[in-house]
Amino acid sequence: xxxxxxxxxxxxxxxxxxxxxxxxxxxxxxxxxxxxxxxxxxxxxxxxxxxxxxxxxxxxxxxxxxxxxxxxxxxxxxxxxxxxxxxxxxxxxxxxxxxxxxxxxxxxxxxxxxxxxxxxxxxxxxxxxxxxxxxxxxxxxxxxxxxxxxxxxxxxxxxxxxxxxxxxxxxxxxxxxxxxxxxxxxxxxxxxxxxxxxxxxxxxxxxxxxxxxxxxxxxxxxxxxxxxxxxxxxxxxxxxxxxxxxxxxxxxxxxxxxxxxxxxxxxxxxxxxxxxxxxxxxxxxxxxxxxxxxxxxxxxxxxxxxxxxxxxxxxxxxxxxxxxxxxxxxxxxxxxxxxxxxxxxxxxxxxxxxxxxxxxxxxxxxxxxxxxxxxxxxxxxxxxxxxxxxxxxxxxxxxxxxxxxxxxxxxxxxxxxxxxxxxxxxxxxxxxxxx
Amino acid sequence: xxxxxxxxxxxxxxxxxxxxxxxxxxxxxxxxxxxxxxxxxxxxxxxxxxxxxxxxxxxxxxxxxxxxxxxxxxxxxxxxxxxxxxxxxxxxxxxxxxxxxxxxxxxxxxxxxxxxxxxxxxxxxxxxxxxxxxxxxxxxxxxxxxxxxxxxxxxxxxxxxxxxxxxxxxxxxxxxxxxxxxxxxxxxxxxxxxxxxxxxxxxxxxxxxxxxxxxxxxxxxxxxxxxxxxxxxxxxxxxxxxxxxxxxxxxxxxxxxxxxxxxxxxxxxxxxxxxxxxxxxxxxxxxxxxxxxxxxxx
Numbered sequence: 001x002x003x004x005x006x007x008x009x010x011x012x013x014x015x016x017x018x019x020x021x022x023x024x025x026x027x028x029x030x031x032x033x034x035x036x037x038x039x040x041x042x043x044x045x046x047x048x049x050x051x052x053x054x055x056x057x058x059x060x061x062x063x064x065x066x067x068x069x070x071x072x073x074x075x076x077x078x079x080x081x082x083x084x085x086x087x088x089x090x091x092x093x094x095x096x097x098x099x100x101x102x103x104x105x106x107x108x109x110x111x112x113x114x115x116x117x118x119x120x121x122x123x124x125x126x127x128x129x130x131x132x133x134x135x136x137x138x139x140x141x142x143x144x145x146x147x148x149x150x151x152x153x154x155x156x157x158x159x160x161x162x163x164x165x166x167x168x169x170x171x172x173x174x175x176x177x178x179x180x181x182x183x184x185x186x187x188x189x190x191x192x193x194x195x196x197x198x199x200x201x202x203x204x205x206x207x208x209x210x211x212x213x214x215x216x217x218x219x220x221x222x223x224x225x226x227x228x229x230x231x232x233x234x235x236x237x238x239x240x241x242x243x244x245x246x247x248x249x250x251x252x253x254x255x256x257x258x259x260x261x262x263x264x265x266x267x268x269x270x271x272x273x274x275x276x277x278x279x280x281x282x283x284x285x286x287x288x289x290x291x292x293x294x295x296x297x298x299x300x301x302x303x304x305x306x307x308x309x310x311x312x313x314x315x316x317x318x319x320x321x322x323x324x325x326x327x328x329x330x331x332x333x334x335x336x337x338x339x340x341x342x343x344x345x346x347x348x349x350x351x352x353x354x355x356x357x358x359x360x361x362x363x364x365x366x367x368x369x370x371x372x373x374x375x376x377x378x379x380x381x382x383x384x385x386x387x388x389x390x391x392x393x394x395x396x397x398x399x400x401x402x403x404x405x406x407x408x409x410x411x412x413x414x415x416x417x418x419x420x421x422x423x424x425x426x427x428x429x430x431x432x433x434x435x
Numbered sequence: 436x437x438x439x440x441x442x443x444x445x446x447x448x449x450x451x452x453x454x455x456x457x458x459x460x461x462x463x464x465x466x467x468x469x470x471x472x473x474x475x476x477x478x479x480x481x482x483x484x485x486x487x488x489x490x491x492x493x494x495x496x497x498x499x500x501x502x503x504x505x506x507x508x509x510x511x512x513x514x515x516x517x518x519x520x521x522x523x524x525x526x527x528x529x530x531x532x533x534x535x536x537x538x539x540x541x542x543x544x545x546x547x548x549x550x551x552x553x554x555x556x557x558x559x560x561x562x563x564x565x566x567x568x569x570x571x572x573x574x575x576x577x578x579x580x581x582x583x584x585x586x587x588x589x590x591x592x593x594x595x596x597x598x599x600x601x602x603x604x605x606x607x608x609x610x611x612x613x614x615x616x617x618x619x620x621x622x623x624x625x626x627x628x629x630x631x632x633x634x635x636x637x638x639x640x641x642x643x644x645x646x647x648x649x650x651x652x653x654x655x656x657x658x659x660x661x662x663x664x665x666x667x668x669x670x671x672x673x674x675x676x677x678x679x680x681x682x683x684x685x686x687x688x689x690x691x692x693x694x695x696x697x698x699x700x701x702x703x704x705x706x707x708x709x710x711x712x713x714x715x716x717x718x719x720x721x722x723x724x725x726x727x728x729x730x731x732x733x
């Protein structure tokens with residue numbers, strides 16, 4: 001009876017709830033348990049949960065706060081143990097396809113107008129089939145090129161580079177030029193031309209975007225591996241050549257995003273392909289030795305004339321087993337509505353709503369670095385493409401990355417490494433009945 | 436008519452049997468069963484998908500699995516021997532101390548109080564190629580002008596993990612051997628001195644046989660520990676790069692919790708349990724032999 005009443009009440013106010021303007025006491029007595037991504041940079045948004053609670057009368061209990069890799073393990077354990085009493089979970093476009101049955105389709109709880117306010121490409125990367133399994137928040141990620149400006153302004157560098165290559169020294173627009181410059185700038189062990197993520201999903205993602213920039217594909221349409229190709233070899237050779245030339249720190253094969261961010265901020269890396277969340281950090285007086293010397297431009301292109309653009313975004317989802325899906329959907333809508341996205345993107349992250357993009361561009365005019373960064377990211381986002389939408393993406397990355405590392409470290413030839421990785425992924429896909 | 440009564444011994448044992456069944460036997464049987472299924476964490480229904488010995492055959496045919504198995508065995512052999520030797524040396528030194536021995540014993544136990552995860556983070560930082568203590572010290576002292584990739588090169592990474600393992604657990608040996616040293620009777624040692632034995636002879640023929648049972652107990656405990664080494668390696672290298680430091684349990688952990696293939700992970704787990712069983716039996720036989728030698732019964 002109580003449920004019926006609640007449904008009726010919610011039905012009447014669904015539109016208002018969906019637009020984030022929830023009416024008072026709408027969800028009185030409802031308690032939602034949430035598992036959210038943790039980190040200092042996300043706290044400002046979570047502070048807004050209190051406002052939603054005050055407006056709706058509901059209560060939110062955050063029962064887990066971890067990074068996405070840890071949350072991923074927890075979600076899998078929850079699925080196995082059937083402990084799915086919680087309602088709202090942080091999600092990520094690179095992980096979402098792994099849990100096709102965990103989250104509910106949000107379409108029935110949101111108005112079409114509200115949904116149309118998100119950037120269409122972000123929205124389509126938030127779906128599994130037709131089901132909208134998450135609402136994207138202002139944490140859109142695509143990598144652009146950060147570089148140290150002083151290196152390019154140095155007259156000696158300009159002359160030496162011209163003498164060595166016959167070309168003018170300018171921030172690179174192709175990955176081949178990037179490689180040449182990285183090798184040129186290297187003065188190991190104190191200064192390196194570049195660095196890259198060297199393990200787990202991170203390096204496979206980088207390889208994935210590089211193979212696309214080289215005109216290839218990671219998977220065929222039937223999800224059989226397609227990377228054991230000439231484009232694949234060219235893509236992997238980029239990583240191998242930089243490592244063998246000593247233009248990256250020797251420990252780069254164990255680096256993940258934090259190591260890379262700290263590395264560039266230490267002022268000892270010339271060129272760095274990195275995510276938007278780092279922009280403020282790299283140029284912050286208190287956080288970075290490179291502050292004031294950071295340039296940002298759109299990411300370079302591969303030999304096929306295509307720019308890299310592996311992208312992803314954070315989002316919030318509602319579980320299928322949630323008892324108060326309407327309330328949960330209202331919370332998720334609130335956390336990703338225009339005000340929330342304005343708040344989050346003020347910290348430097350990229351929005352996923354069209355109106356907020358305009359707002360961000362407008363407000364960044366007064367800050368030259370921020371407007372340079374936003375312009376680069378806006379240009380970068382035009383070339384963005386999501387991670388392969390298969391539930392076996394993470395499993396495939398776990399098979400591919402040790403082989404990429406083996407080639408980079410010289411344990412295997414490029415051909416051998418790609419051949420072995422392709423064979424392993426093929427076997428895994430067949431075992432899972434994909435084809 | 437007499438009421439059926441359970442035998443008294445059984446009734447007395449029943450609480451223990453129930454507890455053991457609940458916390459040991461049932462999870463063990465469930466995991467054994469799941470190793471014969473295609474169980475994936477993300478698809479609970481797959482627990483009922485019986486696939487026979489497929490997972491075991493797959494593990495038996497996997498070169499990566501056997502390489503990890505071999506590496507675990509190597510780590511176990513080297514770590515146990517070095518820890519035993521260092522622990523023995525440490526115990527002998529501490530045993531000589533007459534003033535402040537209690538404080539020394541407490542300090543010796545400090546590494547055991549650290550969570551293996553913390554030890555992993557600590558040594559990951561120490562051996563970091565860029566900002567790590569070791570490389571910075573070597574470069575400042577002018578001993579090296581390159582960034583030595585401690586956690587990247589296969590042998591150096593193995594060495595780094597070994598150092599972390601030894602740092603955290605040598606004291607287990609030291610404490611147990613020290614307990615053994617306290618139990619060595621003074622009479623035979625003094626008699627040996629009177630008979631003109633050298634310190635080495637009295638150590639080799641009197642002290643060592645007395646502390647051997649303690650050494651074997653420490654070896655048995657640590658062999659189980661190292662055979663399931665996970666935390667330190669997971670943090671320091673995560674089995675990489677390029678599987679160069681992959682041990683059985685880092686591989687099983689990734690298969691089970693990241694790839695969600697719990698059936699296959701359990702099958703690999705069951706195969707590797709034989710390693711632990713083998714070492715336990717081996718060291719317990721040695722322990723019994725050492726006790727028999729001391730006339731303490733076989």
